[in-house]
Amino acid sequence: MDISVSDIAKVTGGEYIGDETALRRIVSGLTWDSRTIMPDNIFLAMPGMRVDGNDYVRAAIQRGAGAVVCTRMPTENVIAVAGEFACPMIVVDDGVEALEKIAGSWRDRLHAIVIGVTGSTGKTSTKDLLSSVFSQRFKTTATQGNQNNEIGVPATILAADEDTEVLIVELGMRGMHQIEHLCTFVKPSIAVVTNVGVSHMELLGSRENIAHAKSELLSALPDTGYAVLNADDEYTPLLENFAHLAERGVTVHSYGFSPEAETHAQNVSYDAEACASFEIVTGDAAPVPVTLGMPGRHNVLNALAAYAAGINMGIAPDDIARGLAEAKASGMRMEIEHTPDGVTILNDAYNANPDSMRASISTLMTLEGDGRRIAVLGDMGELGSDEYQLHVDVGTFAAQADLDMLVCIGTLSVGIKAGALAADMDAARVKSFTGVDEAIAFLEKNVQEGDLVLVKASRFMELERIVKGIMQR
Known part of the structure; x- marks a missing residue:
């Protein structure tokens, strides 16, 4: 991400502190951890669970921050240090809101195809598989680990370069309308929903409500969008209904173990470490042999989702198979x-x-x-x-x-x-x-x-x- 200080001030609506000439400065990258500041990064200072980033503004400036966005008016001493290092500051009311606005502005400049991924289970592993598949042909940026919340999602967008061709964004959910809100600036054109389980039952009360919340990703698709859905999940029809996919003409591609799924697996076997070898069948095309490096039967399903998305984007079956084989899971997952x-x-x-x-x-x-x-x-x-x-x-x-x-x-x-x-x-x-x-x-x-x-x-x-x-x- 490369963005001017002037644009940051404009999209956040914050109070600008600094020399007017610094408004033309181009800053690159954003972090809320002063220990990871690189020269010309934006330092976003806001309260966290353990510390308040506003207490580390001076340290960030001294480490070479290109600009500071803070949620507390800096002291005169900090303003003096910022003047000494010619570091402009923007004071905002809400750090997360400012982050989302900056990400939204950057998203509007990108020409990438954006793939949103959600589900009760398997979304991070599916994201990892998608990233490996699409990297075979496109310059791809994807969510790191499972940074899928109101901070991680905009951070993923800001990690994309202007020449990124595919952006894969994992979307978590802790309540109704959260995915809907995130999608206002993610703006996906492809959506993958892995399943509807009982995670977050405490917050939403029923699997039907969970399905409704997950369907917000599908509702955010344009009418020309593409939805990849699990044919083996009993709540998939509900997802489609909630998002009015048929009425809107959104293309739906099903995947699963069921032979009725448009993309399905056959002849599945497992090696000594439970990694699967199998064939993927899509329509009348010849079966494509695949061997995964991620263990478990559930990762066969996740791989089918990635295959379905890759085929839609014109990636050759052999390239998809190679991407699936090379995929590595995020830490502490199988x-x-x-x-x-x-x-x-x-x-x-x-x-x-x-x-x-x-x-x-x-x-x-x-x-x-x-x-x-x-x-x-x-x-x-x-x-x-x-x-x-x-x-x-x-x-x-x-x-x-x-x-x-x-x-x-x-x-x-x-x-x-x-x-x-x-x-x-x-x-x-x-x-x-x-x-x-x-x-x-x-x-x-x-x-x-x-x-x-x-x-x-x-x-x-x-x-x-x-x-x-x-x-x-």
Whole structure:
């Protein structure tokens, strides 16, 4: 991103502090972390969860910031430092709103095709697959990690260069109208919705409401847009209805395991690390062989979504297959790690919901190995009034998967334990701990050479500490 200070002042409507000549300065890139400032970056100073960026304006200026957008009037001393370094400042009322306005202005200058991705599960992995596929032919910018909120989405847009050809934006959702708002400046022309699950049930109350919120991405498409939807998801017809896709003439391309899906998989098999090889079939075209480097059956579905989007953009099937093979998942998502003493860890600790829990347990059971299969599962958040039963259901599935050991961590995970025991899993194979530290102590002593260990929970549980404990034991 290259933008003038004058344009920033204009789109944000903030109070300008600085020499008039500095309004013509071109600044490049934006950060809200003063430690990562590069010369000529915009430093966005606003309150955060732990610190207030306004307290670091002086440091940002001294590190070479090209301009500062702040949410608090700077002191005379800071203004003097800004004058010394010839750094213009713009004072705004709301930092997030200013960020969105800057991103919106930059989005209007881009000529890129914008792909929006959302869904209850799989959106980050699908975004990673899309990025790898489209990079085979186009200059592509995509969301880093899962920066899919009101800060990460505009940051993704601002990360795109003027010559970016494809911009892939992951869109999270914590309530009705959030995706609708984000799309006012994302302006997608292609949309991928992976599924409608029970994540955020606590906020929205029903899967129908979740579908309505997810459909906001589809509603943001122009009538000439292209929607890639999961044919295996029972809520997909509801998505289409909420967004009035048929009435508007929006092209819909379905994908899934079902042979009725326009793009579907056949002849699926898995290697020792649960990575799939399969054929993709689209219409009357010849089947395209694909091998993934990301484990799990659910990633076959995600790959089908990426394939459907790639075909629409005219990417050759062989190039799409290569992109799918080269794709790497973002951190702590189905990462396979090996300890020096021969323990295999399936690190899926970044987040969890009931659907992704079942998918990860299935992947654990697909891994090749002679050791015990141990699932270390923690609490799942934002599930609403049914949270206990949803944990019980995961426990039932874990028992039916025939795990060798189930380790439950947290207050909500007592439901997982209860579900497993009710499904006749041997009580000696089910362990329960209130906190992470005691679970680490147990696992450090009891995990053995050759064991295969899944680690998964919602983000607030921080179960990556379990992975670290096993790796360093």
